[in-house]
Amino acid sequence: MLIMISKLITLFFLCFLLVLCYSDTIIRPRGVPLSMISLYPTEGTFTCFDGSLSIPFDQINDDYCDCEMDGSDEPGTSACPNGSFYCNNVGHKSMFIPSSQVNDGICDCCDGSDEYARQDVVCGNNCLELGQAAREEEARKIAMFKEGSKLRTELCFKGKQIKREKQLRLLELVKEQTEAENMKNEKEELKLKVEKMEKEALDVYxxxxxxxxxxxxxxxxxxxxxxxxxxxxxxxxxxxxxxxxxxxxxxxxxxxxxxxxxxxxxxxxxxxxxxxxxxxxxxxxxxxxxxxxxxxxxxxxxxxxxxxxxxxTYYDNEEEEEQDEDKDDAQQLETESERDSNTEDDSKPKYDEETKNIIEAANSARSEYDNAVRNLRDVQREIKQIEETLNKDYGKDDEFAYLVGECYEYANREYIYKLCPFDQVSQRPKDGGIETRLGTWGYWINDKYELMLFENGQNCWNGPQRQTHVKLNCNLQTEIVAASEPSRCEYLLEFNTPAACSWKESRDTGTDYHDEL
Amino acid sequence: MGVNYIIFNHFILIFFFISLYHINAVDRSKFKTCDQSGFCKRLRASKPELSPFKIIRNSINVSSIGVEGSLVNADTEDFYSFLLQFLEDNTIRLRINENKIIRHRYQPLKALISEPYQHPFETIELLDDYLFFKIGSIKVKFIVSPLKLEIYNKDDLVIVANDLGKFVFEHYRPKPETINEENNKNGEWEERFHEHIDAKRFGPMAVGMDFSFPGATNIYGLPSHADSVSLKTTGNTDPYRLYNTDIFEYELNERMALYGAVPVIQAHGLNQTVGLFWLNAAETWVNVQKLSESGFNSNVMEKIVNLVAGGTKLVQNSGMNTHFMSETGILDVFFMCGPSFYDVTRQYSRLTGAAPLPPYFSLGYHQSRWNYNDQDDVKTVAENFDKYDIPLDVIWLDIEYTHDKKYFTWDPLKFNDPESMVHGLAAKGRKLVIIIDPHIKRDFGYFLHNDATHRGFYVKNKDGNDYEGWCWPGSSSYLDFLNPEVNEYYSSRYLLENFKGTSEDVHIWNDMNEPSVFNGPEVTMPKDCIHHGDWEHRDIHNIYGLFYVMATYDGLLKRSGGKKRPFILSRSFFSGTQRYAAIWTGDNMAEWGHLKMSIPMCLSSALGGISFCGADVGGFFGNPDKQLFSRWYQTGVYLPFYRAHSHIDTKRREPWLMGNETMHLIRNAIRERQSLMPLYYTLFYEHMQTGAPVIRPLVMEFPKEKETFDIDDQLLLGKSLLIKPVVEADVTHVDVYFPGANEIWYNKYTYQQVKTNGVKTIKISQNEIPVYIRGGSIIPIRNRIRRSSALTLHDPFTLIVALDINGTASGQLYLDDGESFEYRNGKYLLLHFTFLNNQLMSKIVDDGRFKTKAWIEKIIIIGIPNMFRTGIINSDRGQEELEAKYNTDEYSLTIRKPGVSVAVEWSISLL
Structure with missing residues (x-):
């Protein structure tokens, strides 16, 4: 048994050596992947990939660039400015590097194959370690992606539910709106009727x-x-x-x-x-x-x-204006009733009981009417809000809808950043002070749902309006993980969310580890 | 409400107007005009008439030191002494100082590389009317009365000092008890400028003299000004001003002072070139006039000519006059007699020195910004250069890397691990350049401030206390580099054990060294501040920046035990700065006009001895559009210092941020630059040897072709590349002037030939600017592009052999390790190439003791007829046959892979 095992080991070792030798002695030009080996002849002539020139085969990789446009005759040297070199990197990802990195004294391939002509440079082969680490990292990522995808599915469901609820609410509200309109009309009619009686009674005076x-x-x-x-x-x-x-x-x-x-x-x-x-x-x-x-x-x-x-307080005006509108409505109502009560006050003591009752009835009809108007406006406002919410793009499967109405904070050395997705981004100094708006919800940068833009923030002194990009990363937690200002008044937040664990990761993961032999 | 609105609008308008003004132009009111500068007003007003000065005939003493004697001002009976010296290489020096020494006058001798010494004369004649000297072809007549110095080369009168009698020497005088309108009419004792009062404790002490150049039609020099290379006449404007200052958003086509001052001119005419160096570090104004417009009596001139045996006729309409005026100092002037342009630049470099070989990397591409945010930002930017396969030699950090603007410290959060950052860059052969400024934050938690305060290292105000001004850190004081102890202390700050986080891969940018003082008069230090040795700041102002970079140079040298070449960029400069630092054109703007101006500005610097010059690629202030940005990169390739830099308020503009198309244009430009580095390096070697500028105005190479005299929208790199930068938007054609009657110019990209002598319209694309190789030159380049130039050290060379009309060509290649001083011990290779009789030869000049693996990869011979099929190479390997291929469209013959080492001699015969 022991012998068997040792034989097996020997055999394995021999195979390994054979593989090594084979890969080393295989007749193919340096810097060429297996898949392209057939393009390089071992006798006769070689034609540049772009067809521009034919050269004897022994001028392939002779450290002189003949195919000046595509660099195809020098895959294994640094002779051609636009060429590329293929590192096998057994045990890790194989890859192409630009020809400019071949024999430049820096080990770029983990197998060290790019520095073959430099006696002064010793490149180790750390492909196995790197490959191992990369595979572990990849596994971690895949695991997270899997977990994240599950969460994402839930979030899609939740998002759709949120949207559905909003839609249902909208339907309800439309119904309510009709009811409120009816109510308003009814109360208006009543008001007019009572006010007519009131007028008649008051005409006496x-x-x-x-x-x-x-x-x-x-x-x-x-x-x-x-x-x-x-x-x-x-x-x-x-x-x-x-x-x-x-x-x-x-x-x-x-x-x-x-x-x-x-x-x-x-x-x-x-x-x-x-x-x-x-x-x-x-x-x-x-x-x-x-x-x-x-x-x-x-x-x-x-x-x-x-x-x-x-x-x-110029900067705050915009926000205040909206509130002002609301206030105006309320004020209008108030002043109307005030005016009414004023006339009432003037003549109050002179009315008899009956007149007084009529006036009271009129006042109560007016008040009921006002309530009905207010109620209608409330319903209309909510409809508007919900419609706006529903019109925003929450991702392919509404996976980002769960973020609506939520806000997330992140503190770095100087500032606390606040992100309210689909609403706005702001920043305030850690030691207190005024909040600065870094942008309001703009749009997704492209259809991949990886990058949000919040635009039209407060103006910078001597500069443009602030704006913020929010980069989304697949993760299990929903949180901001980094905030920076890469360019004056242009901010970047890194935001983790399971909702970002989408097809993009699935495409990147599980990429080729083909240990080409 | 309506009224309200209108008023409110007015506020906005006013604000808008102020902002616009701010963005578009310098605030002129901050800087003096000649009239506002008392001595300039006084001296400029001196009328052309007979000078009251004369030589006291019996005072003359001729010795090995030179010719000494006394002068008297007949009007005031003040006495002066003079020393006239004949130096090597057709150079004459005249010094005049007052006799009664109440107080010594400052002499900025640090500008000189060494004290020049007297050469023996061939002939001396001491006549009653004049003293006559002859040395080689140079004859000098020193006329006794009125004082005048005439210099002849052969028999041409080339320079006349005090020709218009404008010599003024304001001698020291006792201070009046009270300063009043009568004795302070032109700011003799006190000068006010805005809120600043300049107390002149020594009173008026200006010196001035005029110099005529009878044969000259053009005057060049006097950097730095944002103006044409050929100086304008200033009869109707303010004179050219030399007063180093931090000027915010400078204007173009102006005689206003900028960051640097080099008081040297070249006077050029069809027959010859001469030069003049006015060695004075005080505020200086220079009036430039045509002699015909100077009000000068031409009969007098005729008489002068007749006095000379076999005197030549004056060239009609030629003759220039310059009037130099300085606030203090002695009169110390060097006459460089040429007679060629190259002779004059060499003669000047013998006085003030040439730039020593710069470290190789510093000729590559530099990426800078105010500011890269933190060490991760630096790392990412460098990585992106690799990602986009764009070469990068250096990343720069502006002031924000420091801990609260305290130099020699790092921001503890953004740059908490500078070692790793530097190491990361160095692993790819890259360097880091960080900024260090001369102002010191007045913060008692700062070691440098404490040391400087306790040891008395700061410049003092007029009352003797440490001067305080406002700069980046807020309240600041300024180290006094005139004090050798300060230099010793300061240079030691650069030792690696003192400046943690740095390594030999970290180099230095000295900014704000005019010095810049935000709240000072004219944004600099008050003139009545006191330096070591009891000099007033007014005495030394223009040389302060040079003292500063000398200390830095010393520090960087010390930290490597004298082994590695320092790289320093300085904003302020003076004569001699070239020995220590590169310069740039300061805070320019992202506008086409500033791109265009970068050429004459650097050409002027080059003529002033400072070849290592560039402009912020892209423009410092403002945001360039794609076209301006890529054109700037294409132009910058052909200025010696190639750095992109931008203001903190601008948008980020690393090469890949403006789209793929622009990235490709920029990448091509930077690659072009890297491929040309062997040529640049060779030119810097030649500069070190001969003082010849690395970039040259056309007039230098074609001095007899008067069409070239005013051209400064084109330049020559060395003498072999002609460049016409594209400095306008949306152009499809440009007019290029091709100099030389028997020249062939080859398009650098297509090898198409131009044999026109004159203007030819050239079609261009966005991909490149017109660059032509001069027939007769052999240009060494490296076609293999690497991540940084350090990685190209072992790479092979390509030679471009451009034949002239005789079918010949020649050129040089210099190489060494690119970073040490071992070349001074002979460890370099200088190859001389010649192509003659269809044979290309490489000869090793000198010893050639530098060991290298570099070899010759390819030879392209252009402008050659289609009659050769092969090349036979003879080298240390014996005789071999090389493949040669002819391209009938390009008239070029490419010799495939000679494969021979550059360290051996070889020859290739075409068959």
Missing amino acids: KEFEDQKRKEKEEEERIKNEEEAMKYFKQADKNSDGVIDKNEIKMIDPFDQNQDNIISEEEIKTVFGEEEKLSFETFLSTSWEYIKQIFAARESLINNTLMKLLTEE
Whole structure:
């Protein structure tokens, strides 16, 4: 038995030697893979692959480049600038290296075959070790890929489910929208009905109110005339009871375009076709306009200051605007009801019980109507959101949909990076400070779903708008693993996710380890 | 609301305008005009008239030192002494200093390679009216009154010093008790510039003199200016200014001062070339005029001519005058009498030295950026060069590699393992160049600042305290390299045990050495700062940058025990910088105009003795488009220093980042460069031997062809390659001027011949720029492209033999180990090739004691008739027959694989 084994070992060893010898003595030019051996004759002539030239076979690999275009006559030397050299690398991946790396003093092939002519350079053969390590690495990768693929399948399922839920929700919302519209109409009808009753009841008090209003108007008219007279006298420099054009030229608020000259055009806006203005014509034709100019003039400085102050928060404006819209809606509603209640307040004490009840009913109808409107808007907003979400590309199988609404953080030496996939990327200094937007969701760089682009981030000083690429790697965890700024204001995040364990890995894995013999 | 909006818009507009201004042009108000520089205003105003100076006849003493004597200013009765010396190689030196030495005047003698010595005269005649000397073909008349120095070569009057009587020497004088408008009319005692006040404790002390060149039509030299090679006349503009400064976004076609100052000119006319070297390190202005426009009385000139026996007639409309004005120093001027252009560049290099052989790698391709982010970035960039199979010799690190801008330290996070980074590069034969600047961060946690403070190593302000200025690190002080102790200390910082993380594969970039001071007057150091030896900064300003690189050179030399050649890049330079460092054209811009300007700027530097010059490929500021970028790479191949560099605010632009097509164009350019390195190296060897510039304006090779005198959009590499860079977008044709009546120029890529003498329109593609090989030359190249030039050391050579109209050619190849000084011990190979009578011969010049395995791979003979089928080689291997193949389209004969070692002599006969 022992002899058998030792014989076997010997036999194996001999085979191994034979293989080694065979591979060494095989008649093929240096630097050529087995698959191309038939292209190199052992007698007669060799023709460059591009057909440009035929040379005697013994000029193959003679360290002189005859096939200048494709380098095919010198696969085993560095003679041709565009050639390539094949390393066998038994035990590891075989590969081509550029001819420029042959005999340059650097061991590029793990079997050291590229430095055959350099006595001053000793290349070991570490293909077995490297091959072993590479195979282990490959195995690890494959294992991870397999595990990751499983997770990915789940994520696809989850993604589809999320999308389906969103779609279902959308259907629901569409239904809700109809209901809400109906409700709004119903409440509106009711409101109108009650308000009509309210109006009738209040008409009784109208005469009294009219009287009161007239008094108020007269009061305002006198006040206005007094004010007009004040300005008129101020403008009527020579106190002759009329304003002429020269007098108006002294008053710089009329310089509407601020060129320091009150032009004929600008005067015309005050005088119309008249040459002079008496107080009466001044009051009737020009005063309203003049009053505006002066009012605008007075608030000018305040406004400028205001603008400058708000300028500092310029970057945040965009985000605020959206919120502002919402606020506007709410405010509109509020002011409407406020106005209503104001009129109510004025006349409250004078109403009898019945009127009061009618008003109360009207108020409650209005409030119900407002609620219905608000409800409808909420539904519409959610529809819009869901539609936007559904319109984004979450990968071939929606495998990335699970990231929607999630955010991930990563801290390096100086900053904390925050990635909210399909939404935005931002950065904030570790020691506190303002958050900087590095981009909002743009698109996938290509159809391989490996690289995301977030664009239109905040502007750089003296530079472009910031943007961020997010590179996706297959891994079991979902996390950011690296953040960098390869170029000014262009950021790169490395993001691990099982969703990236897709066909790309399957193509790369299990590549040829054919130990060519 | 409307009003608001308008106002707001105005703010944006104003801001926009400021930014635009900032981006497009230098802020001129930061730099002085001649009128704002008191002494320039004073001296420039001196009118052409009879000089009040005369030689005191009985003071003359002729000795082995030279001719000494005294001068007097008849107007002021101030006395001066002069020393006139006749140096080797047709060179004359005149020094004038004041007699009453209240305070010594600074002489920037470090610019000189050694103290030149007096040669014996052949004839001396001391007449009443003039002193007459003759040495070889050079005759000198030193006219007693008014003072004038006339130099004749043979019988041509070639130089007249003080021709227009503009010699001024402001002697030291006691300081008035009060400085007022009367005694400070032109900034004699105090000069204000913006918020800066220059206290002139020694008062006015300027020197100036004019020099006429009767036979000259063109003046060259005075680098560095962003201007044409042939200097413009400055009668109606400010003079050329030499005052080293860190100028932000410099403008083109300007006489404004830039980073470097080389006060040397060449005056050229159809008959001969002469030169003048004004040895002064203070702020200097140079007025350039045609004699005919100088208001000069031509009768006087006639008289001068008649005085000479057999005097020649003046060439009509020729004659140039230059007026040199310096703020301090003595008058120390060297007249280089040519008579050829090459004689003048050699004569200058005998004074200030030539560049020693640079390490071979430094002639390769350099990849730089402000900044590679970290050591991984460096590694990735280098790997990508391999991935795209583009040669790369050096990666550069700008200031961000340091720990908070403290030089001689590494950023502990981004560059925590510099040894591995350097080792990784070196494993592929590559080097690292890192930046080290002369400003020192004022941080008491910084050893260098502590040492410098405690040992008094800093430049002092006028009150005697350490001067503080603002630079990259913030508050900074500046080491005083005039102090030998500082040099000793500083150079030791480079020892490998002191500068951890470096190795002999790390070389140095000295930037900001004008010195740059962000908040200083004219972005540099105040003139009233005090240096070692009680010199004011104004005395030494232009040579500070040279002192700095000398310390660095010393340090790099020391760290290898004197064995390895240092490589240093310096931004500031002065006469003599070529002995220590390469230079570049500073912070240029990604614009076609800057690409175009890189040629005249480097040609001027080369004429000023500094051949090792380049421009930031791609442009430092801004983002080049693909076309500009690839054209810049194609042009950069033909300037001696080949580095791509970019500002931190620009987009990344490694060669592969602008698409495949651009990558291929760039790759071809860089490969072209690597293939030409044997030629470059040989040219640098020749430069070291003869002072001949590596790149040359056409006028140098064709001095009798006046069409060449103003050409600076073309250049010659050595004398054998003619290059016309493409410096405009979307061009399909360019006009190339082909010099020489009996020349053949061969297209470098197609070998097509041009025999025109004059302009010819050449069709071009994006793939290359017009490059022509001159008939008569033999060019050694290496066709095998490697990852770095260090890996080509054993690779074979290809010879391109371009025949002239007589069917002959010659050339040289120099090689050695590329990194040590062993060549000084004879360990080099210098081969001389000749092609004559259908025979190519390689002769070894000198000993040839460098051992190499390199061999001759291929010989291409172009411009040869189709009559040879074979070559018989005779070498140490005996006689062999070589295959030869004729290409009828190219008129070229390729000899296949001579296979002979370059270390033996051989000959090939064509049959």
